[in-house]
Amino acid sequence: MSNYPSIDRLAELQQLIADFAKVERVPHLADNGRPENDVEHSFGLALTCWYLQPKIAPELDLLKILQYALAHDIVELHAGDTYVFDLEKAASKEERERAALEQISKDWHDFPELVEHAKDYMDKANEEAKFVKAVDKLLPVIMIDIGQKQVWWHKYNVTLEMEREHKKSIRVSDYVSPYYEQLIEWLDKNGNIPKS
Template identity: 30%
Template sequence: MTLPERNPLPPVGGRLGAQFGFLIEIDRLKTVLRQSPLAAAERRENDAEHSWHLAMMVAVLAEYSDEPIDVGHTIQLVSVHDLVEIYAGDTPLYDDEGRESQEEREKAAAAKLFGLLPDDQARRFRALWDEFEARETAEARFAKAMDRLQPLLLNWMAEGGTWRTPGVTADTVRARKSVIGGASAELWAAAQEIIAEGERRGWVAPGT
């Protein structure tokens, strides 16, 4: 049962009613907890907070993209990409078992969630989600880079955070974060220095 079905709105028209329903349903994003710790409080962030942070990162860091990007379009990509986790759940970066079923779960969630919108908007939002996943445009590559850079900054502030996951080493972190380099050489160089310093401080198990 969707949230609007629990307490239906008064009739407001077919298209607008569908849009209101979608907007109410995505309030669920605020309840999806991620593994990343907040820098400002002793708790984990939720997906809505993560998406907001990514949008701000795009606005602030767009100048470091190796290719020209449409900032507004890139903000749309980072705002939409995690909505599917309302139904699919968050899959932590270092959860290898969960990653095996992630694509299937998220595609099913995308069809269900975006299907709540009027047809034209359902297609547009699904296209944004697919674009982010495919990483074939400069905007999608930069959006993905922000998605990998943001938890890196939070883990640094937590003196390790999810880097301390059993079995994770500095080499694992570098491998999972390397997509940053596909969008920005300068941001990837900075990210690698952050990882290296975390390794020197013992916040992540040493690599080979």
């Protein structure tokens, strides 16, 4: 049993998950009336990637994709969520997230895979990381438009043109990039988001 992590360490991992669930994101869960948290978002991203991978990217490594999806926002434990249109906070995002990654590396020295996957995701180190990054850019917009609709877009003064510009990052993955135009057309057709 020498390789088995102790029950105390497993309890610490459960605490990490509980703390991760306290990180609230700006988008609300569809029709739920409360902000989505990072655990829910990471699970939703992993499930969506799992659904998409065999259909649009069967040559990619599904295990890697799922690991990236689960690890991708772990830095937000210390850095917090950064709303993309909060320009002041967005300016310090990379610095805060790199510092958070260092802290997680110290706290979880016995879980180097978590840190490696979070770092590789941030660096878009391979096609699997790019795939997850691109899918991650789709989900909040879809969640907002099926949930809060017009209220959210107006509250945060977000327009279709702003989303068109920001969501170009979906193109980081050749596998996911066809969804870029589809997403913009879907938003426009739904009519919830102001055009400009």
